[in-house]
Amino acid sequence: KNEVEQSPQNLTAQEGEFITINCSYSVGISALHWLQQHPGGGIVSLFMLSSGKKKHGRLIATINIQEKHSSLHITASHPRDSAVYICAVGRGVHGAQKLVFGQGTRLTINP
Amino acid sequence: DAGVTQSPTHLIKTRGQQVTLRCSPKSGHDTVSWYQQALGQGPQFIFQYYEEEERQRGNFPDRFSGHQFPNYSSELNVNALLLGDSALYLCASSLAGGLGQPQHFGDGTRLSIL
Numbered sequence: 001k002n003e004v005e006q007s008p009q010n011l012t013a014q015e016g017e018f019i020t021i022n023c024s025y026s027v028g029i030s031a032l033h034w035l036q037q038h039p040g041g042g043i044v045s046l047f048m049l050s051s052g053k054k055k056h057g058r059l060i061a062t063i064n065i066q067e068k069h070s071s072l073h074i075t076a077s078h079p080r081d082s083a084v085y086i087c088a089v090g091r092g093v094h095g096a097q098k099l100v101f102g103q104g105t106r107l108t109i110n111p
Numbered sequence: 112d113a114g115v116t117q118s119p120t121h122l123i124k125t126r127g128q129q130v131t132l133r134c135s136p137k138s139g140h141d142t143v144s145w146y147q148q149a150l151g152q153g154p155q156f157i158f159q160y161y162e163e164e165e166r167q168r169g170n171f172p173d174r175f176s177g178h179q180f181p182n183y184s185s186e187l188n189v190n191a192l193l194l195g196d197s198a199l200y201l202c203a204s205s206l207a208g209g210l211g212q213p214q215h216f217g218d219g220t221r222l223s224i225l
Contacts, residue, residue, distance in 0.1 A: 004153075033213075035216075041201075041219040042218035043201065043219075045214065045216070048213050086153055098156045098159060098167055099144070100156065101146075101155070103151075103152055104152075104153050
C-alpha cells in the first residue's frame with residue numbers, strides 16, 4: 001500500500017463544475033503539498049499546509065491531521081485547470097525534508 | 112529571479128551507457144533534491160544534497176549517484192543505463208533549516224533509453 005493515496009485517478013468535468021480531489025496518507029508528516037503538473041512536465045507548487053485550510057483564487061486546500069486526509073477543491077473550473085494534480089507529504093529526517101508523492105489525479109475540464 | 116533550471120531538456124541514450132543531468136537551484140536556495148517520475152506515476156525521491164553532501168537517499172541502486180558544487184548546483188549521474196531508467200528526472204531546490212520548507216521544481220529532463 002502506498003504511503004500517499006489519491007482519488008480519483010482520473011476526473012473529467014464540464015467547465016464551471018466544482019472539483020474535489022482527495023488525498024490520504026498513512027505516515028507522520030511535516031507538511032502536505034498540493035502540486036500541479038502540466039503536460040510539459042514542470043511542477044508548480046500550489047499549497048503547502050500543515051493544518052486547517054488555505055485559499056488562493058479559485059483553489060482551496062484543506063487538511064485534517066487526525067484523519068490523515070486532505071482535499072483540493074477547485075471552484076468554477078475552467079479548461080485551463082486541466083492538468084495532473086499531485087498530493088505529496090513532507091517527511092523530515094535530521095532536519096531535512098523529502099517529499100513522498102501520490103500517483104496524481106489527471107483532471108480534464110471540457111468547455 | 113531565475114527559478115530552478117535543468118539541462119538538458121531531453122536526452123536519448125542506449126542501454127549500458129552513462130548519463131549526467133544538471134540542475135541549478137533557485138537563487139538563494141542551498142538544498143537540491145532529485146526525483147524520478149516514470150510515465151503515469153508520481154515522482155519518487157532519489158536523493159538530496161546539502162553542503163555538498165548526500166543527506167538523504169531513497170530506494171535507488173548505487174548506479175545513481177550525485178554531486179553538489181560549492182555554488183549549490185547539482186548533478187545526477189546514472190551508470191549502466193537500463194530500459195527501466197527511462198523517465199522524467201526532476202530537480203527541486205529549497206532552503207535548509209528545518210521541516211516544512213517549500214520546494215521549487217525545474218521542468219525536468221526527459222531521459223529515453225533505447
